[in-house]
Amino acid sequence: MQKFIKIAEKINYWTIILLPFSVAIAPGVANTVIALMIITFLFGKIIKKEKLCSASLSVIIFEVFMVIGALTFINTVSAKDSLNGMVKLFKFFLIFLVCSENIKDREHFKKIAISASCAISLIGIDALWQLFSGRDFIRGNSIQAAIGLPRATASFPNCNVMGVYLAGLTPLIAGLALFSSGLKSRIFLTSAALIGSVGVYLSLSRGAGLGLFISVLFLSLVRKNKLIISGLILLLLVYPFLMPKNIKEWAKSVNYNPMILLTDETRMSIYCYTVHMIREHPFIGVGINTFSKNYGLYKTAAAEARMKTADTIYAHNSFLQMAGEMGLLGLGAFLIFLFLTLKSFWLAFKRNTDPFLKGFSVAVFAAIIADLINFFTETN
Numbered sequence: 313m314q315k316f317i318k319i320a321e322k323i324n325y326w327t328i329i330l331l332p333f334s335v336a337i338a339p340g341v342a343n344t345v346i347a348l349m350i351i352t353f354l355f356g357k358i359i360k361k362e363k364l365c366s367a368s369l370s371v372i373i374f375e376v377f378m379v380i381g382a383l384t385f386i387n388t389v390s391a392k393d394s395l396n397g398m399v400k401l402f403k404f405f406l407i408f409l410v411c412s413e414n415i416k417d418r419e420h421f422k423k424i425a426i427s428a429s430c431a432i433s434l435i436g437i438d439a440l441w442q443l444f445s446g447r448d449f450i451r452g453n454s455i456q457a458a459i460g461l462p463r464a465t466a467s468f469p470n471c472n473v474m475g476v477y478l479a480g481l482t483p484l485i486a487g488l489a490l491f492s493s494g495l496k497s498r499i500f501l502t503s504a505a506l507i508g509s510v511g512v513y514l515s516l517s518r519g520a521g522l523g524l525f526i527s528v529l530f531l532s533l534v535r536k537n538k539l540i541i542s543g544l545i546l547l548l549l550v551y552p553f554l555m556p557k558n559i560k561e562w563a564k565s566v567n568y569n570p571m572i573l574l575t576d577e578t579r580m581s582i583y584c585y586t587v588h589m590i591r592e593h594p595f596i597g598v599g600i601n602t603f604s605k606n607y608g609l610y611k612t613a614a615a616e617a618r619m620k621t622a623d624t625i626y627a628h629n630s631f632l633q634m635a636g637e638m639g640l641l642g643l644g645a646f647l648i649f650l651f652l653t654l655k656s657f658w659l660a661f662k663r664n665t666d667p668f669l670k671g672f673s674v675a676v677f678a679a680i681i682a683d684l685i686n687f688f689t690e691t692n
Contacts, residue, residue: 324352329423336431353410377645381600388599397601432508439464439514464514475517482508483527483682487675519689523682581619586632597639630687
């Protein structure tokens with residue numbers, strides 16, 4: 313039995329490392345890795361007769377979040393979709409438990425960083441290949457377009473999903489590069505972060521680009537790297553003159569409205585309808601994982617006269633979609649969990665004496681910040 317436990321632990325160890333890379337390949341590959349990760353974790357718990365998890369504050373808040381998800385069944389228009397939503401939520405809870413309990417040493421962190429670096433490099437290179445050939449070399453996806461400009465998707469179903477993925481991982485690798493002390497590791501990590509940044513740009517995902525920019529600026533300020541700070545400020549000043557003509561013309565057509573530039577007119581209408589949905593069901597929402605099925609019920613004639621939208625659509629704002637599906641109670645629990653997570657990484661950064669773990673902590677903090685910024689324009 314001890315032999316089986318050791319095999320399970322080894323599989324669990326490597327599936328955690330492979331997880332960020334597997335997501336870059338295909339959902340089926342990622343789900344297989346996640347299944348192995350969770351099964352080996354549960355196997356170890358059962359054999360060792362251990363509790364599923366400790367009663368930490370973060371775990372308790374996550375459990376409260378799931379309870380609120382279950383309460384939303386009261387208002388759901390589709391018990392099947394809401395059940396699928398709860399299954400997804402429980403899967404994420406188990407991923408959280410596996411990673412929080414089984415990533416225990418700096419060598420494991422390093423291997424995860426290498427996996428993430430290889431993943432964003434692969435996606436960035438694939439995006440470049442797709443730009444010139446018209447198809448990505450991983451899954452054969454065709455390149456997309458908007459306002460006459462090509463938008464890369466790489467192996468992902470659309471450009472914004474690729475932006476979400478890269479904006480979440482590229483700041484992590486950029487932070488590790490900034491805090492790395494070894495020349496070889498700094499070159500490797502910097503190269504990966506630059507390739508990932510190219511991928512974000514080729515996606516033309518505004519939320520992802522803004523999240524990446526602010527997170528790297530934050531890391532540079534923490535690190536007090538004057539060269540990168542100056543470079544980012546210079547980029548901000550010169551980009552309006554260097555941006556593609558199509559973007560300049562589109563910006564002019566919307567009178568340089570900052571909200572429309574960050575999102576677009578259609579999404580502004582979607583946000584209004586979502587606020588209407590929240591007002592109608594402020595506490596427990598319309599039902600977890602049912603936003604798209606409910607959306608058309610909360611459209612108003614006056615708003616539709618200005619800008620028409622489809623009857624089934626995502627909110628393109630993670631906070632509003634969560635409040636719509638799970639109410640303000642669900643959103644509140646999610647925000648508390650995020651606060652605890654950010655606080656734990658910031659304290660780890662402040663208290664750690666190990667340079668690598670110190671850098672890893674602030675890099676994860678910055679990556680979460682990038683994700684949160686992107687949450688305002690995407691349903692992640």
